[in-house]
Amino acid sequence: xxxxxxxxxxxxxxxxxxxxxxxxxxxxxxxxxxxxxxxxxxxxxxxxxxxxxxxxxxxxxxxxxxxxxxxxxxxxxxxxxxxxxxxxxxxxxxxxxxxxxxxxxxxxxxxxxxxxxxxxxxxxxxxxxxxxxxxxxxxxxxxxxxxxxxxxxxxxxxxxxxxxxxxxxxxxxxxxxxxxxxxxxxxxxxxxxxxxxxxxxxxxxxxxxxxxxxxxxxxxxxxxxxxxxxxxxxxxxxxxxxxxxxxxxxxxxxxxxxxxxxxxxxxxxxxxxxxxxxxxxxxxxxxxxxxxxxxxxxxxxxxxxxxxxxxxxxxxxxxxxxxxxxxxxxxxxxxxxxxxxxxxxxxxxxx
Amino acid sequence: xxxxxxxxxxxxxxxxxxxxxxxxxxxxxxxxxxxxxxxxxxxxxxxxxxxxxxxxxxxxxxxxxxxxxxxxxxxxxxxxxxxxxxxxxxxxxxxxxxxxxxxxxxxxxxxxxxx
Numbered sequence: 001x002x003x004x005x006x007x008x009x010x011x012x013x014x015x016x017x018x019x020x021x022x023x024x025x026x027x028x029x030x031x032x033x034x035x036x037x038x039x040x041x042x043x044x045x046x047x048x049x050x051x052x053x054x055x056x057x058x059x060x061x062x063x064x065x066x067x068x069x070x071x072x073x074x075x076x077x078x079x080x081x082x083x084x085x086x087x088x089x090x091x092x093x094x095x096x097x098x099x100x101x102x103x104x105x106x107x108x109x110x111x112x113x114x115x116x117x118x119x120x121x122x123x124x125x126x127x128x129x130x131x132x133x134x135x136x137x138x139x140x141x142x143x144x145x146x147x148x149x150x151x152x153x154x155x156x157x158x159x160x161x162x163x164x165x166x167x168x169x170x171x172x173x174x175x176x177x178x179x180x181x182x183x184x185x186x187x188x189x190x191x192x193x194x195x196x197x198x199x200x201x202x203x204x205x206x207x208x209x210x211x212x213x214x215x216x217x218x219x220x221x222x223x224x225x226x227x228x229x230x231x232x233x234x235x236x237x238x239x240x241x242x243x244x245x246x247x248x249x250x251x252x253x254x255x256x257x258x259x260x261x262x263x264x265x266x267x268x269x270x271x272x273x274x275x276x277x278x279x280x281x282x283x284x285x286x287x288x289x290x291x292x293x294x295x296x297x298x299x300x301x302x303x304x305x306x307x308x309x310x311x312x313x314x315x316x317x318x319x320x321x322x323x324x325x326x327x328x329x330x331x332x333x334x335x336x337x338x339x340x341x342x343x344x345x346x347x348x349x350x351x
Numbered sequence: 352x353x354x355x356x357x358x359x360x361x362x363x364x365x366x367x368x369x370x371x372x373x374x375x376x377x378x379x380x381x382x383x384x385x386x387x388x389x390x391x392x393x394x395x396x397x398x399x400x401x402x403x404x405x406x407x408x409x410x411x412x413x414x415x416x417x418x419x420x421x422x423x424x425x426x427x428x429x430x431x432x433x434x435x436x437x438x439x440x441x442x443x444x445x446x447x448x449x450x451x452x453x454x455x456x457x458x459x460x461x462x463x464x465x466x
Binding site: 016017018019020022023026027030061063090091092111112115 | 365368369370373376377380381383384406409410412413414416417432
């Protein structure tokens with residue numbers, strides 16, 4: 001099995017018995033893989049920390065550091081915990097198999113290993129690793145390193161949990177008109193610069209961009225990593241976003257291009273956060289009334305002629321150092337009761 | 352004696368999967384490594400070191416099954432699962448039997464290299 005780049009997969013065989021080690025290495029090389037080997041657990045761990053490996057074939061019965069100990073170290077290591085391991089052992093007894101699986105082994109093959117079975121298991125394992133890597137890459141691109149690491153620790157299983165967080169929606173005002181007035185290349189360049197600035201402001205305050213939608217984006221503060229002051233962080237990020245867009249706009253103006261402006265809506269409360277999608281393609285997102293409200297508030301910035309609008313729940317827990325103005329209740333589509341809306345003074349940023 | 356010492360089906364399957372030339376190399380490696388493991392069994396028996404005894408027997412069982420040395424593997428397996436305690440006073444006798452079978456296995460494997 002080869003990965004997307006057409007490179008052979010890199011496998012590590014760990015076995016203290018030389019005959020076993022040579023035979024397994026040979027079988028895997030015949031299947032087209034690149035194989036390195038280690039004679040004990042300690043050497044194997046050193047190699048795993050030093051060189052890239054796609055899959056480990058691990059013997060259990062070894063002097064010095066046995067396979068169980070290797071599995072225990074891997075499980076506790078943030079960098080290596082996702083390393084797929086197939087146990088190849090002639091240890092007998094279901095208890096041993098169960099212990100390996102509980103320690104995170106993907107599979108357990110009894111030695112001498114049947115070559116056909118070995119091939120099937122390895123191919124399945126590598127395919128799973130490839131999907132996991134792709135998913136990780138997706139998260140890495142969308143999240144701060146801190147969040148990405150937290151996600152790695154908690155695993156990448158699909159499914160949600162209930163969290164308290166703040167959701168932020170932002171989009172570029174009058175983008176369609178803007179796009180029509182300039183060359184497509186220029187529009188893409190504008191969007192790329194804008195996204196870079198927005199990611200910076202959001203990530204800098206502990207938020208995660210969960211969706212990019214053309215000229216708009218959605219970010220969450222307080223999930224997947226809980227933040228006690230997610231309301232204030234979201235608002236601070238929004239203020240920085242407005243400031244950065246202002247600087248960018250002045251730069252554009254100096255170059256003879258039209259100014260740009262953004263509208264930002266923030267709502268806070270309970271929501272369901274987690275991975276949605278399929279095993280092949282999943283993204284981290286938040287769902288619930290709070291999310292809908294943030295989106296409505298963002299749309300309402302055009303009507304209210306304000307840069308940043310927040311809901312009552314966000315304002316209530318903002319703390320000191322923010323100037324807000326009550327705009328009164330607004331009846332949004334899809335809401336049974338009117339919502340108190342507040343504008344945040346974008347110019348005044350608390351320290 | 353070859354027929355009963357080495358199971359031809361297992362050995363042929365090994366040769367089929369790994370290649371005849373490689374299996375020659377593998378037999379040589381076994382011939383280099385096995386005496387050390389047998390000596391370790393002896394040492395573990397003398398030192399009453401159950402863990403080393405079990406591990407050496409385990410390793411020999413595993414290699415025996417790879418080459419189709421079924422009787423040899425079965426004897427090593429008994430030592431592995433029974434452990435040091437099970438051989439009790441018959442330890443020397445049991446190891447001698449295993450060493451004797453090893454000699455037959457090696458001879459059979461060397462003969463099969465040219466088969």
